[in-house]
Amino acid sequence: MHTDTERCVRAVQSKDARFDGWFFTAVVTTRIYCRPSCPVVPPKAENMTFYPSAAACQQAGFRACKRCRPDSSPGSPEWNQRADLVARAMRLIADGVVDREGVPGLAARLGYSARQVERQLRTELGAGPLALARAQRAQTARLLIETTALPMAEIAFAAGFSSIRTFNDTVREVFALAPGELRARARKPAGAAAPATPGVLSLRLPFRAPLNPDNLFGHLIATGVPGVEEWRDGAYRRTLNLPYGHGVVALTPHPDHIGCRLSLTDPRDMTIAISRCRRMLDLDADPAAVDDRLRSDPLLAPLVDKAPGRRVPRTVDEAEFAVRAVLGQQVSTAAARTHAARLVTAHGERVEDPEGGLTHLFPTPEALAALDPESLALPRSRRTTLTTLVRHLADGSLRLGAESGWDEARARLTELPGFGPWTVEVIAMRALGDPDAFLPSDLGIRRAAKELGLPHTPAALTARAAAWRPWRAYAVQYLWATDDHPINVIPA
CATH class of the missing domain: 1.10.340.30 (Hypothetical protein; domain 2)
Structure with a gap:
């Protein structure tokens, strides 16, 4: 969709949240990229350029908007309605395969050479698998920085970074703030509460409206397996078997988001757990x-x-x-x-x-x-x-x-x-x-x-x-x- 300039401009000018995650708007005068629904005054059409992914924006030298937080928009629906190479690669990247197995592991799972996977992703998304995985790590880091009190060193490794230095450099490059500055600026979302249990992360999972929760949660609850799943205090809860350990998640429907309370035996599983719950x-x-x-x-x-x-x-x-x-x-x-x-x-x-x-x-x-x-x-x-x-x-x-x-x-x-x-x-x-x-x-x-x-x-x-x-x-x-x-x- 990002190649349809006229349609993208109309979506940005009308602040249409339906297109969040479909494409990203980069402003050439400010070097900032946003989601289509960004609340700031839309830039002039001649100052906009459009990219298919946050990773492509970052590769081109743009940093994430501090107002609309484009890195936290819902994912593109493209990857869940297709089964071609690019769609399967994106689902695997979201599941943390590049962080765990590298690009060769990603390619092996897909049955293609690493060069073919790289070429296909760059053609469609403007970024290769490493850049896409890096953008995901940055998003995870920001989420942990702003919603938890975890030490920065723990956040770095939980988000999948190989070193504290790489973590610091990536956060500064993507968000134009040091990790500590990002935490200091964070504002608690309305209605959010500090977790009652140590080690439990409380997150908000966005979605494209409307969302009817009746059959979605009703189906999961009615077919839930005792001991593995339950409905408790207005939340669907279940255990998760994850690459590095296990976890328990509680998911609560709200009008504008899904509340997510997540407890993990290994914080490196956070990105994967969120991806699977989404x-x-x-x-x-x-x-x-x-x-x-x-x-x-x-x-x-x-x-x-x-x-x-x-x-x-x-x-x-x-x-x-x-x-x-x-x-x-x-x-x-x-x-x-x-x-x-x-x-x-x-x-x-x-x-x-x-x-x-x-x-x-x-x-x-x-x-x-x-x-x-x-x-x-x-x-x-x-x-x-x-x-x-x-x-x-x-x-x-x-x-x-x-x-x-x-x-x-x-x-x-x-x-x-x-x-x-x-x-x-x-x-x-x-x-x-x-x-x-x-x-x-x-x-x-x-x-x-x-x-x-x-x-x-x-x-x-x-x-x-x-x-x-x-x-x-x-x-x-x-x-x-x-x-x-x-x-x-x-x-x-």
């Missing part, structure tokens, strides 16, 4: 684009107008969700939770949760690969499905992470015993994050379609849904929401 809640979605497309169908339009901004509830762990999808085949939500809870108790790692009732991490594929199939209270065919899945996940022959191509992952899943279209598509929707995944055979979808006057046989509904592409996964949320089911309601 992905689980689909916070980088573009609801205007989604809802405009779905409103074009006169039978869907009333559902969209009644409760706009529905998101697709996703996951913090793709392998975990795949296991849970198998456990949920042809059983009730309550039965699926019971099966999952038994696995967690028998094979999950125990954790301490001083603030609530979380007790375990969900078991890894490696842990589940060693289980005795006879110990599973499942039909024999489903035991085979589950044990085959975890074996392939554990040995790496099946990958469902951020590096996965959606079509390739679908093909690999279809090859496994017991994986029909419903299971493959629900994994594509909630684990892989494909915004066009569709479930025409789902009973709830067919019932809703019939009540609305839509075709309700799988083939006919699929044909009608072609007009909803590439947002059919969001149409699923609107159709599911017509049912009186706990997944559509946040508990009082």
Whole structure:
């Protein structure tokens, strides 16, 4: 979008927050870059230039605006609606792969050479993987500086910097302030409170409005696995299995942000934990684009107008969700939770949760690969499905992470015993994050379609849904929401 100068200028002049994260405005006279909705008086059009990423702005010698904080805007929705090389690379960078494994590790996960990855990212984003990872480290550093009392040395390494000097130099270059000056200028957001528990970080996760939390949090709560997830004091809480340790997160919906309370055993996991929570809640979605497309169908339009901004509830762990999808085949939500809870108790790692009732991490594929199939209270065919899945996940022959191509992952899943279209598509929707995944055979979808006057046989509904592409996964949320089911309601 940044190449459409006229459209970008209009967005900046109208301070349109819908475009925050889509592009960045660099002002050539001040050498400052901003988000489109920056509250200051817009510069003259001839003094604006536009970049596709904060990293590209920094590479060009611009520093971040101190008013609009462009580094903290929602991420571009592009990376969650595509599965090409650049989109998969951006999801992996957000997950901290460059910091942990370097550019060679990023390229290996993607199946391309480092030179090809570098070239593609520079062509589309104006910056290579190292610059993009550096911009992310700077954003993380700023967040920790302004919202915690951690010593600067701890912040430097938690944000992924290799040395205190690199941390200091980067913060000064990007924000035109030393770390100490940045902390001194910080203002506590309205309504924010100091954490009641030492070691707990309190953050605000932005999103593009509107956001309807009912089906998003309702789904996570209704299907939550005891010991791993819970609803407590108005927050969805769950344990997180992370590269350097584990954590507990509490996520609370607010009208203009998601409150996030995060406790980690290793602060280096903070960026990764935030990225995974944003992905689980689909916070980088573009609801205007989604809802405009779905409103074009006169039978869907009333559902969209009644409760706009529905998101697709996703996951913090793709392998975990795949296991849970198998456990949920042809059983009730309550039965699926019971099966999952038994696995967690028998094979999950125990954790301490001083603030609530979380007790375990969900078991890894490696842990589940060693289980005795006879110990599973499942039909024999489903035991085979589950044990085959975890074996392939554990040995790496099946990958469902951020590096996965959606079509390739679908093909690999279809090859496994017991994986029909419903299971493959629900994994594509909630684990892989494909915004066009569709479930025409789902009973709830067919019932809703019939009540609305839509075709309700799988083939006919699929044909009608072609007009909803590439947002059919969001149409699923609107159709599911017509049912009186706990997944559509946040508990009082």
